[in-house]
Amino acid sequence: MIAIILGMFVVTFGVRFVLYARAHKVVLPVWVEDALRFVPVAVLTAIITPMILMPDQTLMFDWQNPWLLGSLSAFVIGLWKQQPLLTILTGVVVFFLSNYLLS
């Protein structure tokens, strides 16, 4: 567990510091900057999609899945209002309501 935390520290701090350490003359290639801006969306999506659609390790693409209901409502509100806190709140409320009503 210590190794995990130290490893996480090394790569996290490394990413943040490497350009600062050589701040005198660093220019990122344009294509790297272009690719990096897709990283948050791609990574976070790849993490949560299986959690949402495979809560029990098998594909569960129907309205009885509270994870899907909560996520869809958060997604719609997120696209519409673009306010992370509201998005989260909506998702959590719908998730808990449907979890309660469906169980």
Next chain:
Amino acid sequence: MTKFSAMRFGALAALPMIIGGVPFGLIFGSLAISQGLEPWIPIAMSLIVFAGSSQFVALGLIAVDAPLWVIVSTTFIVNLRHLLYAADFIKYIRHLTMPWRVVLGFGLIDETYAAVKPHYASGKLEQETGHWAYLGAFLAYYLMWNITTVIGVVAGELIPGLSEWGLEFAMVATFIGIITPYLRTLPYWSAFLCAAAFSLILHDLPNNLGMLLAALLGVGAGVLTDYAKHRLQKKNSQPHLSVLAEKETD
């Protein structure tokens, strides 16, 4: 601005992000406990790693017994976006000593960047005091993050069955809250849909490798779509959107 008033200015500029971060610190601490981790682990993570989203991701990976290299390389990929912030801030920290750069580098998170960047851009912060404001924003957020982690840990210990509450869903909802503001142009939609599809298709690969591959394929899809879009729009000679300006919504 004096050093102190610059620090206070930075902390105040970060206040909205700090308020928004409170539930996530609480959730992080209690989620770790509900997964059966010892209390020192989330606390040490918040103190030493200080990277909200990747701390959540690490909890998820620890929960499925992912090996060390997967956790570390995933953390690396999740935090790669900080390179963009660093690239943008190089011009503001170039004149500083190495200890300053170490501290400010450690504190370079989404929220610090979002709080300080507009005031650098407007000229309100300059070489003399800018780094003090940057430090103030970082320290204020750092304090909140660690305090709420500890409170979350205590709450997780005191309230049994907190894991039954579906707190993991809060993480999913949080990530959706981060993702959706990006989804305003076709390339981001392309990255999103591709990563989602491949994360399901490749789900059975060992060690969460499917997630890593799906993320890389998503990035590739975004880049390709962007490329195709620019070729089609060549006539318009529309100025290329600044990469870093888009990140401010993060």
